Amino acid sequence: MNRKERRAAGKQRDVSGKSAPGFGSAGLSIADLAAEASRVYGMRRFNEAQQICRDILAREPAHVQSLNLLGLMAQAAGDHRAAVKAFAKAIAADDVNAACHYNAGNSYQALGNRGKAAAHFSKALALGMDAKAVGFILQSPTVTRYVQRIAGKWPLPVTNADLFGTEGVTPLASDLFLRCAMETTTLASMQLEVLLGHARAELLRLASEQEQHEADDDIVGFACALARQCFINEYVHAQTEAEAERAGALRERLLQDLASGAAITPLTLAVVAAYFPLHALPAADALLRRDWPAATTGLLRVQLREPREEMDERGAIATLTPIKNDVSVEVMRQYEENPYPRWTVNPLTAFVADRTRGKTVATAEQQAERDILIAGCGTGSHAIQIAQVYPNARLLAVDISTTSLAYARRKTRELGLRNVEYAQADILELGSIGRAFDSIESVGVLHHLAEPFAGWHVLASLLRPGGTMRIGLYSELARRVIVEARARITARNYRASADDIRRCRQEIFREAEQWRPLIGAKDFYSMSGCRDLLFNVMEHRLTIPEIAAFLNDHGLSFGGFEPFDDPALLEKFHKQFAGAADETDLEQWHRFEVDHPETFWDMYVFTAQKRTN
Incomplete structure (x- = not known):
């Protein structure tokens, strides 16, 4: 499945909900009217836009773009009850429209219906808005205010007292979209990382000073969401020595209370989970036997139940080939420690929903029975996408890391997919398996082998005549900044440890202008991503003439x-x-x-x- 197909499969509307309706048979087409409605709406000529939308709806009552525009204009007028009615009609016509769910969430939050607001925000993120989440969060007036306070002190550090004043984190905790996004996706933004680092330290102060009285629900919900974000990015955020000592002390207090059966407040549990993964705590399973509020239960599912399930999955993973090559062993060790990539949201949610309801029909190629090899499947996102687009295909997905494969198996099982076989294997040894494939995909993998072309040769030998390959390789020319960064890392003796990766990232933040491409890369914002990007034990970079020669040979x-x-x-x-x-x-x-x-x-x-x- 190529990038064009994935875009078509997972394509989402923008925040206006714009779609591509068909043409009418007389007068102006609906498409022309919709374009005019968007144009005058953008000029804030709302009366004209409303009339055009009503004209469209007279001809096509379920026209999503018009319903969404009417909802947005009602929002702008402060009439959120009218807005949610318009968005509800739009969602009824197209329930996988991420923009409509996001807009509905905003109006429900304004009406004080936080449950429905959170449900719509979560649905929007699941339908693809996770890729745009940072942009929407940074548009929030609350977040903007904090970001500006931090920037006003730069390059000097801002104190929590300066940043939060007497309000504390309460305004941030009230931002439901921020909370839903923290639970869902890696927030790849230096500004947000700095802000959330301050918020975590402030929550640590609250939990450390708190007796047994309970924090309010918003604070607890925010702390749980932040703990989930920290788990997703694998605790990549920096912390001061004093903060680390305080977090360690709170962890010890929690362990003592857990052993003695004493009460543990949800805030204490959430703050500890924002610094340490719960599944790594001694006797952590005892936490599952206590009663917790819903936000805490969700945190325990992500940080405790799911990792336990992945441990069980590891025992069911077949070993297809030995791992003998010295470099392969080192690469395997890296991805066992830091499975890559970390992902939570199925990128084809809307595509699958549309196909299930018959809104899209699989092509003959997509319906065909075929054998597909995913060579280097990592944590399964790639294999799962292929399995959903080609439901009748037989997929073999191999990777060198059993930790990554266990994550892939759990996510595949959750989605109810049955056409993927996972196994541990070294690409260099795949020639021994005695199988052939109609299609082979290996994206972002071969350049981590001891000999990329040797691995590619093995894959080519497994491809049937007329079969297709999809390959992804690093460019020598494009990755000059990576080469420079890796040289800096070597010169300063940074190791691929969590502490050194954190220190290295902070140095890069301090020299942001020089390292802008790195700071703009999503992989920079998780521990496994940053290790893959800058600390990989093996990286080859190739040129187009080298690729051309291999293809020809x-x-x-x-x-x-x-x-x-x-x-x-x-x-x-x-x-x-x-x-x-x-x-x-x-x-x-x-x-x-x-x-x-x-x-x-x-x-x-x-x-x-x-x-x-």
């Missing part, structure tokens, strides 16, 4: 690079080779990359087909 035809996140890059490519541009010409792409070395910052991700003769 192994009877593979280049099928093209996947669509770029920035469409302007492709426009530049066609402009550079005006009249002669060929997107399957690797020589042209090499010349283009030399002129535009940032082109393949992520990776070279491309397809190739095995010739039949």
Whole structure:
């Protein structure tokens, strides 16, 4: 499944809920009217926009964009009851529209219905808005106020007293979308990381000074959400020595209370969980035998029940090949300690819902029975996407890390998928398994082998004639800043330990201008992601001529690079080779990359087909 297919599968509307309705048979089409409604709405000519939306709804009562625009205009007028009615109609017509759920959440929060607000925010995030969460959070007036206070002191540190004043974290705790996002996805933002670091320290102060009286529900809910965020990013946030000592003391107090059967407040438990994973605490299972509020129960599920389930899954993972290569053993150790990537939300939720309801129909290729190999499946997100798009395919998903595979198996089981077989294997040894495949995908994996081309050769030997490969490899030109950062890490003797990774990240934050590409990378904001990005035990970088030579030597035809996140890059490519541009010409792409070395910052991700003769 290529990037274009994934985008089509998981495509979400923007916050206006804009869709692409069909044309009417007379007069202005609904599409033209909808475009005009959006235009005048953007100019804040609400009376005109409302009238156009009503005209559209007279012809098409379930027109989602019009219903959503009416809801947004009611919101702007402060009429949130009317707004939720409009959003409810839009959701009834399209219940996988992330924008409508987000907008409904805002109005329910304004009405004080926090339960419904949180439900709609969570649904929006599950439907793909997790990728946009940071942008929406940073637009919050509350968050903006705190971010500005921190920036006003930069580069000097701001104190919690300066930042929170007499209000404490109460205003932050009232932001339901922030709380839902913290529970759902890694918040990849330096500004938010600094703010949440201060919030965690303030909660630690509260819990440490608190006797047995209970904090209010919002504070507890916020603390639980923050603990879940810390678990998702694997405790990558920095902390001072004094803070670490205080957190350790609170942990010891919790363990003593747990052993003695004394009361433990939900705030104490949540704050400890924001510094230490609960499943690693001695006798942690005793926590499951106590009664807790809903937010705490959710925290225990994520930090205790699910890790226990993954431990059980490890025993069911078959070993398909031995792990003998010295580099492979080191890489395996890295990903056992830091399984990658950490993910929580199924990226194809909306796609699967639409297919289930018959709104989209699988193509003949997607319906076909075929054998697919995912070589280097990590924690399963890739394999799960393929399994959902190709429900009749037989998938073998292999990885070198049993910790990653256990996570993948749990998530696959949760989604009810039955067409994926997981196994531990080294790509370098896969030639011994005696199987062949119609399609092989290996994205972001081969460059971590001792010999990338040797591994790629093994995969090519397993591909049936006419079969396709999807490969992702690091670019030598694009990753110059990574090479520079790795050299700095070596020179300063940073190790791949949690403490050193935290210290290294703080140094990069202090020199933000120099390291802007790193600070903008999502992987930088989790422990496993940062280790994969900057501390990997093995990384090769390749060039397009090397790729072209391999394809030619192994009877593979280049099928093209996947669509770029920035469409302007492709426009530049066609402009550079005006009249002669060929997107399957690797020589042209090499010349283009030399002129535009940032082109393949992520990776070279491309397809190739095995010739039949």
